[in-house]
Amino acid sequence: MKDILLIFIPTLTLVPPAVAASLAMRKISSTALEGMTRQPEIANQIFTSMLVSMALVEALVIYCLVVALMVAAKI
Amino acid sequence: MSGSIQLHLRDVVILNSLVVALVLLALAKIATLRPLKELPDGVQNAAELVLDWFVQQARRIHPRGVRTIAPFLASLFLVILLSNLLAFLPFPVLRIPPTAYYSGPLGLALVAVLGSLVISARLRGIGAGLRHLVWPNPLQLVSELSHTLSLSLRLYGNIGGELIVATLVAQVVPYGIPLIVHALGLIPAVVQPVVFTLLTANVLATALHGDGEDRRPSERSA
Numbered sequence: 001m002k003d004i005l006l007i008f009i010p011t012l013t014l015v016p017p018a019v020a021a022s023l024a025m026r027k028i029s030s031t032a033l034e035g036m037t038r039q040p041e042i043a044n045q046i047f048t049s050m051l052v053s054m055a056l057v058e059a060l061v062i063y064c065l066v067v068a069l070m071v072a073a074k075i
Numbered sequence: 076m077s078g079s080i081q082l083h084l085r086d087v088v089i090l091n092s093l094v095v096a097l098v099l100l101a102l103a104k105i106a107t108l109r110p111l112k113e114l115p116d117g118v119q120n121a122a123e124l125v126l127d128w129f130v131q132q133a134r135r136i137h138p139r140g141v142r143t144i145a146p147f148l149a150s151l152f153l154v155i156l157l158s159n160l161l162a163f164l165p166f167p168v169l170r171i172p173p174t175a176y177y178s179g180p181l182g183l184a185l186v187a188v189l190g191s192l193v194i195s196a197r198l199r200g201i202g203a204g205l206r207h208l209v210w211p212n213p214l215q216l217v218s219e220l221s222h223t224l225s226l227s228l229r230l231y232g233n234i235g236g237e238l239i240v241a242t243l244v245a246q247v248v249p250y251g252i253p254l255i256v257h258a259l260g261l262i263p264a265v266v267q268p269v270v271f272t273l274l275t276a277n278v279l280a281t282a283l284h285g286d287g288e289d290r291r292p293s294e295r296s297a
Contacts, residue, residue: 048269048273051266051269051270051273052270052273052274052277055229055270055274058229058232058233059225059228059229059232061232062228062229062231062232062233062236063228063232065232065236066228066231066232
């Protein structure tokens with residue numbers, strides 16, 4: 001029972017946020033690439049903003065990763 | 076992640092941070108060994124190339140405080156970059172990056188947030204520098220705390236998570252595949268310092284201009 005919990009609880013904590021974040025990142029990267037190809041002269045600025053927004057999205061998944069690690073340590 | 080490493084975790088974090096600091100000091104000494112020239116070449120050229128990006132960032136945040144802000148951002152960036160790149164060294168203890176355990180990133184994030192408070196106090200005076208914590212909204216104190224938490228957790232999750240994934244993969248398939256996972260780890264190792272520095276610059280800009288004072292239209296793009 002403990003092994004099953006150990007497998008499933010961290011997985012279920014991580015998978016939905018990962019799916020949501022990948023959808024959000026798809027939107028961010030496709031929009032940023034579109035902007036970069038339309039206006040190559042400000043591509044650097046767009047790339048920097050893209051990195052920051054991706055980091056903000058990614059942070060939410062990392063909170064879930066930390067929670068998953070804490071849960072896995074508790075079981 | 077074996078038992079013996081867990082035991083000496085604190086020592087490894089401290090040791091590797093010291094190694095990173097010493098390497099950076101040595102690099103800085105090498106870069107400024109010869110007298111600086113008007114037309115840079117060789118090592119000086121490389122050093123100026125590294126510094127240029129931070130000077131641009133600092134100029135965008137606060138045109139008069141470049142000499143205070145640029146070294147702050149640059150040293151954060153270089154320390155994090157070098158710590159992350161330790162993971163790619165083939166030596167037993169040295170290959171554990173200090174940013175892969177929570178104490179390392181937490182220390183760096185505390186330095187970033189408290190340092191931005193100190194810089195804003197130095198550039199605008201103590202009263203005005205600390206006023207943005209409680210004015211116009213006292214909840215900004217909480218936001219400052221959450222900045223620390225989010226900066227440190229982001230760095231820790233990226234680098235530590237990468238290390239955990241690499242360890243787990245190496246347990247399942249010991250040959251070949253871990254190399255690919257490790258090579259993919261280069262991406263967060265290089266991107267995370269950039270992100271950390273940019274977000275610190277954001278925190279600093281909020282600390283300097285947060286209450287809407289002391290801001291000219293030319294600085295508004297920051």
